[in-house]
Amino acid sequence: MNCEMCGADDAEYKTIIEGTELTVCSKCSKHGKVLHKPQMIIRKKEFARFKKEEKPEIIEKIISEYGTKIRKARTKKKMTQEEFAQKLSIKESLLNKIENSALKPSIPLAQKLEKVLKIRLIEEIEETKLKIKKSETEAVTVGDLIDFE
Numbered sequence: 001m002n003c004e005m006c007g008a009d010d011a012e013y014k015t016i017i018e019g020t021e022l023t024v025c026s027k028c029s030k031h032g033k034v035l036h037k038p039q040m041i042i043r044k045k046e047f048a049r050f051k052k053e054e055k056p057e058i059i060e061k062i063i064s065e066y067g068t069k070i071r072k073a074r075t076k077k078k079m080t081q082e083e084f085a086q087k088l089s090i091k092e093s094l095l096n097k098i099e100n101s102a103l104k105p106s107i108p109l110a111q112k113l114e115k116v117l118k119i120r121l122i123e124e125i126e127e128t129k130l131k132i133k134k135s136e137t138e139a140v141t142v143g144d145l146i147d148f149e
């Protein structure tokens with residue numbers, strides 16, 4: 001908005017100058033009585049509350065004894081690690097690590113192992129997560145509010 005006295009483009013002051021209400025810039029506002037001064041304040045809304053999620057999340061987890069369970073089931077089937085790895089189309093070294101509990105299989109691989117060996121490797125855990133909302137910062141022009149007072 002342009003100043004009604006000098007034309008400057010930062011006119012934000014409602015000012016009574018010689019009996020007339022004008023919207024002028026900060027310089028010109030000094031010539032009259034300022035009714036309405038703009039000022040920015042920052043209001044902080046704190047939302048840092050813990051919010052419980054209504055639906056618990058189902059988390060698929062590989063059981064802790066997966067290594068021995070796989071090894072046992074494989075030997076039962078009289079398959080070597082090499083043969084079994086081939087059947088699963090994975091590397092023998094990977095299977096070896098899994099059987100030694102050095103590496104957890106991914107969920108899809110575990111599902112495959114479950115099918116082939118007819119064992120349970122995945123357990124489902126219900127988990128209710130606590131979420132934290134970050135605080136939000138809101139900027140408001142006080143002038144907009146004063147008008148109605």
Ligand SMILES: [Zn+2]
Binds near residue numbers: 006008024026028
């Ligand atoms: Zn001006």
